[in-house]
Amino acid sequence: MDIIKSLHWRYAVKSFDPNKNLTPDQVERVKDGLQLTPTSMGLQLMQFIIIENQDLKNQIVPFAYNQKQVADCSHLLILCRKTHVEENDILSFVERTGEVRELDNQNPTLLNYEKMLRNSLSLSIEQQKAWMENQVYIALGNLLTVCAAEKIDACPMEGFQRAQLDEFLGLPEKNLNAVVMCPMGYRSKEDKYSRVNKVRRLKDDLFTEIK
Ligand SMILES: Cc1cc2nc3c(=O)[nH]c(=O)nc-3n(C[C@H](O)[C@H](O)[C@H](O)COP(=O)(O)O)c2cc1C
Numbered sequence: 001m002d003i004i005k006s007l008h009w010r011y012a013v014k015s016f017d018p019n020k021n022l023t024p025d026q027v028e029r030v031k032d033g034l035q036l037t038p039t040s041m042g043l044q045l046m047q048f049i050i051i052e053n054q055d056l057k058n059q060i061v062p063f064a065y066n067q068k069q070v071a072d073c074s075h076l077l078i079l080c081r082k083t084h085v086e087e088n089d090i091l092s093f094v095e096r097t098g099e100v101r102e103l104d105n106q107n108p109t110l111l112n113y114e115k116m117l118r119n120s121l122s123l124s125i126e127q128q129k130a131w132m133e134n135q136v137y138i139a140l141g142n143l144l145t146v147c148a149a150e151k152i153d154a155c156p157m158e159g160f161q162r163a164q165l166d167e168f169l170g171l172p173e174k175n176l177n178a179v180v181m182c183p184m185g186y187r188s189k190e191d192k193y194s195r196v197n198k199v200r201r202l203k204d205d206l207f208t209e210i211k
Contacts (some may be wrong), residue, residue, distance in 0.1 A: 079182065
């Protein structure tokens with residue numbers, strides 16, 4: 001697989017084929033990619049909502065300024081961050097690390113890591129939000145690359161009313177805020193954007209190389 005060829009193949013799909021759905025296997029690959037996204041200190045302070053239900057997708061369209069990708073896609077992914085870091089986020093992470101790495105809960109390395117986490121997380125709510133949101137965008141980047149490699153069409157979207165969508169989906173009660181969404185599926189043959197050339201700045205302009 002040539003990853004650069006795949007990145008040329010992908011584009012932000014404006015029009016999906018509403019009659020073509022992703023297979024459960026493809027959805028699983030997408031989940032694998034998101035699960036494997038690296039996050040700061042490994043905490044994964046995010047949640048991914050995958051919506052296949054057509055009624056719900058239709059109801060979300062108005063929150064996304066009527067962008068119809070939201071309704072016509074096979075699966076609508078909403079990438080959320082936590083509203084704030086909770087004590088349990090640290091505890092469950094430390095517990096999971098102990099489990100996976102087979103360390104008992106008094107293991108000094110684990111206890112030191114927990115201490116380091118607590119020290120690093122003394123951030124204001126605003127700092128926490130920005131920090132967690134940046135990591136959701138890393139997940140989005142990872143997702144888009146996985147989709148390209150798997151020949152899954154996608155459209156990254158931040159053109160939606162975050163606060164209103166949060167309320168509609170009852171996210172604040174779950175300590176979550178939507179950051180960005182990504183409809184996934186198959187491009188429609190009618191999508192004219194599949195035929196236009198990619199616009200990117202020239203490498204000479206984009207890179208500074210210091211040798
Ligand atoms: C964070 C982010 C938000 C975006 N929001 C939207 C959006 O709301 N609607 C849309 O149609 N495209 C959206 N796009 C797609 C970009 O316009 C597109 O990726 C860019 O023009 C480059 O084109 P390409 O992805 O087709 O190569 C978004 C892309 C990113 C990365």
